[in-house]
Amino acid sequence: MSDLRNPIPAFGTPPSLDDLTDMAERALATIPIRLARHVQGVGVMVEDMPDEETLDDLDIESAWDLTGLYRGTPLTERSVSDPVRQPDLIFLYREPILLEWIETGEDLFRLVRNVVIHEIAHHFGFSDAEIEALEQEME
Numbered sequence: 001m002s003d004l005r006n007p008i009p010a011f012g013t014p015p016s017l018d019d020l021t022d023m024a025e026r027a028l029a030t031i032p033i034r035l036a037r038h039v040q041g042v043g044v045m046v047e048d049m050p051d052e053e054t055l056d057d058l059d060i061e062s063a064w065d066l067t068g069l070y071r072g073t074p075l076t077e078r079s080v081s082d083p084v085r086q087p088d089l090i091f092l093y094r095e096p097i098l099l100e101w102i103e104t105g106e107d108l109f110r111l112v113r114n115v116v117i118h119e120i121a122h123h124f125g126f127s128d129a130e131i132e133a134l135e136q137e138m139e
Helices: 017-029 052-058 094-104 108-123 128-138
Strands: 043-047 068-071 089-093
Touching: 017 043, 017 089, 017 094, 017 108, 068 108, 089 094, 089 108, 094 108, 108 128
Parallel strands: 043 089
Antiparallel strands: 068 089
């Protein structure tokens, strides 16, 4: 596996769904407490590409433009009287993430972590400036 000095293993082949899932789970474990309190019990799903229904719902033309998505009900909108609901999930889309990784040369773990942070933060109404501050805090 990897250690803290070298958090991402070298890949001879493209990172798998499981590799990205592992990175996303490690990223979730390192997010600041003010963000982590919003996502207790949130799951991570990694899929190769977003489906057409998701793209249509978000009015996105190209699947390559979507690297992640948070689906769920914000804590501020939940009630004890709510019916049983599906668990909140962060979806990561492997192929668009890998394309961005190749195009930018960004560290893959950092890229996955930033997608996770963005999805959580945007879902809960954080501004772009607040998201940037979170990312800097985690460096």
